[in-house]
Amino acid sequence: MGALGKPIILMVGMYLFLKFVLPNIPGSAPLPSSLIFLYLLLTASGIVIYETLSGESKDAFWGPMQRFLTGENVGGLQALRYGVLILFPLLVGWQTYGSTAVSDLPPTESRTVHPAPPGEYTGLSNPVPKTPDNIMQGKGFYAAFCSPCHGGNFDGKGPAARGFIPAPANFADPTTIAMLQESYLFWRIKKGGVGLPIEGTPWKSAMPRWEVELPDEWIWKIIMGEYDGAHQSPRTWE
Amino acid sequence: MKPANRVMKQVLRGGVAMVVATIIGGTSLSVAQESVSVRATLMTGGVPIDDPNAAAWSSAPPATFPMSPQVHWPNRIQEVTVKDVSVRALHDGKQVAFLLEYADPTQDPDDAAALEFMVGDKKAHFAHGQPMLQVEGGPVNIWFWKNKTNKAADMTAKGFGTLKPQEHQDVTAKGVYSNGSWKVVFSRNLSTGHAEEDVQITPGQFISIAFAVWDGRKDGAGELVEKGSQKAVSSWWYFRADAPPDYSGYMYAAIAAALALGFQFVLIRKLKKGQ
Numbered sequence: 392m393g394a395l396g397k398p399i400i401l402m403v404g405m406y407l408f409l410k411f412v413l414p415n416i417p418g419s420a421p422l423p424s425s426l427i428f429l430y431l432l433l434t435a436s437g438i439v440i441y442e443t444l445s446g447e448s449k450d451a452f453w454g455p456m457q458r459f460l461t462g463e464n465v466g467g468l469q470a471l472r473y474g475v476l477i478l479f480p481l482l483v484g485w486q487t488y489g490s491t492a493v494s495d496l497p498p499t500e501s502r503t504v505h506p507a508p509p510g511e512y513t514g515l516s517n518p519v520p521k522t523p524d525n526i527m528q529g530k531g532f533y534a535a536f537c538s539p540c541h542g543g544n545f546d547g548k549g550p551a552a553r554g555f556i557p558a559p560a561n562f563a564d565p566t567t568i569a570m571l572q573e574s575y576l577f578w579r580i581k582k583g584g585v586g587l588p589i590e591g592t593p594w595k596s597a598m599p600r601w602e603v604e605l606p607d608e609w610i611w612k613i614i615m616g617e618y619d620g621a622h623q624s625p626r627t628w629e
Numbered sequence: 630m631k632p633a634n635r636v637m638k639q640v641l642r643g644g645v646a647m648v649v650a651t652i653i654g655g656t657s658l659s660v661a662q663e664s665v666s667v668r669a670t671l672m673t674g675g676v677p678i679d680d681p682n683a684a685a686w687s688s689a690p691p692a693t694f695p696m697s698p699q700v701h702w703p704n705r706i707q708e709v710t711v712k713d714v715s716v717r718a719l720h721d722g723k724q725v726a727f728l729l730e731y732a733d734p735t736q737d738p739d740d741a742a743a744l745e746f747m748v749g750d751k752k753a754h755f756a757h758g759q760p761m762l763q764v765e766g767g768p769v770n771i772w773f774w775k776n777k778t779n780k781a782a783d784m785t786a787k788g789f790g791t792l793k794p795q796e797h798q799d800v801t802a803k804g805v806y807s808n809g810s811w812k813v814v815f816s817r818n819l820s821t822g823h824a825e826e827d828v829q830i831t832p833g834q835f836i837s838i839a840f841a842v843w844d845g846r847k848d849g850a851g852e853l854v855e856k857g858s859q860k861a862v863s864s865w866w867y868f869r870a871d872a873p874p875d876y877s878g879y880m881y882a883a884i885a886a887a888l889a890l891g892f893q894f895v896l897i898r899k900l901k902k903g904q
Contacts, residue, residue: 461900479889480893488881497869551707553697554694554697555697582762587763589764604703
């Protein structure tokens, strides 16, 4: 039994390690079940190769399995043997059903959050001087035009935000305006959701195309007010 | 031999449990996001096209979607009455019916609601299919109901100011108000002869759907608060009419199980002969 017990303990140990120990190592993450399956398959192959290196170890490895399957001299394990023989075809059937059943999930849409802007909107610098007055004015415009969705606290939680998918950007989040240049914001505010390329799913965005309502100068001031209010600074090329 | 047997038993039991855990862990991922779509349950004997209180509706699972004030283009509105809509759908292979339910404290003549669909393969912006700058969009089909007439209008739009009733009116609607909430049924044949302006519903296929609601209340000056583009809107969600039941999965599963059983049988026979 020893020759068979050790590999099984090794497999179970490997599974527990991959499932519960590895994700807790700093810098690691939970493994997808497909990867765990692959690792377990590799482990099993390794065990089979190791155990069948010599004729002697091969017999020690396969012998108990053969005896278990054929039911010779298994004694008290007979009931378990029938259990395994019944359970195995059922598992195979279940897996087959699971992989052929029609999915109830709608098509997944991948969306690029910050797609590349058109060429003419790269590297523009804010032409409005960064004075307290201008920042103040920008915050005033922000309160009037942007805050219903993007929120009075610049957190994307304005009263009008709840029904919109994608949700309005949270400017206090370091992964939004803090990693973008001012010219990028100028493009997004001017052209709005409908100005996005296909990878940005423009048909879903509620962001207005502000160029038809606001002069460029106001937009530059809004950008200033946004960075100041959200306590972020634009990305620059050092 | 006895203790060894017991250890073996335990180890095998653990192994089986592990296999089962892996399978369950792998498949349970597929039940998470139910409320992103409305499904029309397949029924027999005709859908309740003009009865929002029909018993058949209880067989359709409701899906709830959040609403926002329309702020995308002028004239905007900052606050709206209706915060969520609950939607059910039924179909019988020929006709489809949607039941829209939402809370509205008062019944007003100008109360209204609408469903919006993408038409064809091209994506359309949720705001009346307004033109996108880098993507060629398609039209939207709008089924509009208003309390004043308690009827539906079958409409088409492709951009602002292009909304107009279609030549062929294929949609019916009926609303019933009680206890502070509206129940509105919209219905139509799954397919129509006008694929360029009407959404065509093929069972089993996902279609983009959106919702709009107008509370017809008036302000102190007697002016309508919600009218035209000043309304509650939703984002795009998905709709699917259930396909007829498909039992082929069970058949494949039975074949696979039979093959596995046969494999076991042959293997054990071979092992027994070999010894």
